[in-house]
Amino acid sequence: MSEINFKQIGLNNTILNIVDKLYFQTPTEIQKEAIPAILNGKSIIGQSQTGSGKTHAYLLPLLNRIDESSQEVQIVITAPTRELSMQIYEEIKTMTTYANKEQVWISRLIVGGVDRQRMIKQLEKKPHIVVGTPGRILDMINEGALSIYSATSFVIDEADLMLDFRFIDTIDELLVRSKKDVQLLVFSATIPQQLQPFLKKYLAQPIHIKIENGISPEKMEHRLIEIKHQDIVNKIMDISEVIQPYVAILFTNSKESANELGDKLVEKGLNVGVLHGGLTSRERKRMVKAILDLRYQYIVATDLASRGIDIKGASHVINVELPKEVEFYIHRVGRTARAGLSGTAISFFKEEDTSLIERLEKNGITFTFSDVKNGEWIETNRFNKRQLRKNVSTKLDKEAWSRVKKPQKVKPGYKKKMKKQQERIKSRLKREGRRNRK
Incomplete structure (x- = not known):
């Protein structure tokens, strides 16, 4: 029996073109169930582990439903942190570019840390999509710069964190300013009991989608190396001697870091390709084809490559720089240990990464604290107790x-x-x- 594809779940040709450019092969479990329901205007509670594709489970169908003839707010997306809001917004901008809709689909980011007057000025042209933190969105509404009453869909992303950060009352105030029949889309890794009164208040008969899949493949090994003052390029060369990868993907957090690291590894004699969002469309297409043709043993990439591209036989992922969010770690390491094969994720970490590591451990990932000495792996102490x-x-x-x-x-x-x-x-x-x- 063949796997279900994106076309079969009701997306239009514009969105299917976005899916193609994102290199998504088949929908994830949460996407298979959520996308048709959202396209049909249903309110849902989507519960699945971080890294399961929740963001695109709502972005794809919501963009599919935009009424281009109506210049008013149609979609409100709330997230608990400025960083997550920015990531969602950047994803929307990328998808808008892929659809050639830059002048058609108007989106705005509403978070703290941005010049207030400039934000108010930008909102003079009514956006189709508003993304931001609950408090700042409410602030813009109270300022008179924004109205969300016209919105047909309202997303609460990372609902459990909204509860932790005590933003539920603020969301309540936002929903009071929305239509009574607004489509409410609640996504979360967990649905705490304390969230139930809120859900019952606003969701009469929601579709509850719960995906039980774990986030860490059984055949995945996770190693952590404290980088301290060590030279990263030399450490990568040491690791390379030990792991002898079939294909290794090395992740950085910026295109500048990717270019710099790629150049240094080429100088060391490695066969390296570099993939990031700074490449032109032609360069990116050529690089992706070369990667899929297995012309490179080492691929230095930003998170662009963690979203959907399926590199056959990728044996190792090396996080040269750890991401800031749990979801991005899962997307990255998900490039290996695919199709029943085993894989290894190796991450360099610094003191400021300890919070992320602890969150990953709470999500079920078991790390081995390691280093490479004399051409072999050795185990090291967990964390410096003085940290x-x-x-x-x-x-x-x-x-x-x-x-x-x-x-x-x-x-x-x-x-x-x-x-x-x-x-x-x-x-x-x-x-x-x-x-x-x-």
Whole structure:
């Protein structure tokens, strides 16, 4: 029996063209069930693990339903953090470009950290799509710069985090300003019991989609290497000698880092291809074809390549730089251990990555702390006990620590200064949380 494809679940040709350019082969389990329901205007609760394709499970059908003749807000997408909002927004911009709809589908990002007056000015032209954090969207509504009453669909992404960050009351205020029959799409890895009153209030007869699949392939090995002051290129060469990869994908967080690393590895004599969003359409098409033809043993890439491209026989993923979000880690490592094959994910980490590592462990991933010495793997200690993470006790503490600027050079008393900085950030986050709950 053949696998179901995107065309069979009701997407139009414009969206199918986007799917093709994203190199998605077949829908994930959550996408198979959610896309037809969303296309039919149903409200849903989509529950599946991080990295299962939830974002595209709602973006594809919502873009499919845009009424280009109507210049008003049609889609509101809320996310608990500025970073996640930005990632969703960038994904929409990419999909808009792939559809050649840059002048047709208008989207706006509404988050903190952006010039307020500039944001208000941008909203003078009514967007089809609004993406942002609940508090800032409500702020723009109260300012009179935005109305969401015309919206036909309202997305709550990472609903469990919305609960943790106490944004549910703010979302409640947003929904009061929406149509009573707005299509509500709630996506989350978990649906906590505390969320049930809210769901019952706004979702009379939702379609509940729950995908039980785990996020980490059984044949996947996850290794962590603390990079400290080691030379990354030399460390990659050491690892290469040990793993002898069939195909290894090396991920960086920016196109600049990808280009720099690619050049250095070529100088070392490795057979390297580089893939990132800075390539022209022609260059990208040529590079993807070469990669799929297995012309390169090493592929240096940004997260563009973690979204859907299926590289046959990719044996190893190396995170030269860890991403900031759990979902991006899962997308990256999902490029290996496919079709029943085994695979290894190797990640270099620094002190600031410990929060991400802990979140990944809570999602069921087991890491082996490792290094390469004398041409073989050795196991190392978990974390340096002196690291500041040991002082972290709450989610608010963790969020505050993640925003503390680490000094380039360690000076006497630096820990005390960092602690004071963390306390200031923590106080600010508390104030922001109280404002969002008003």
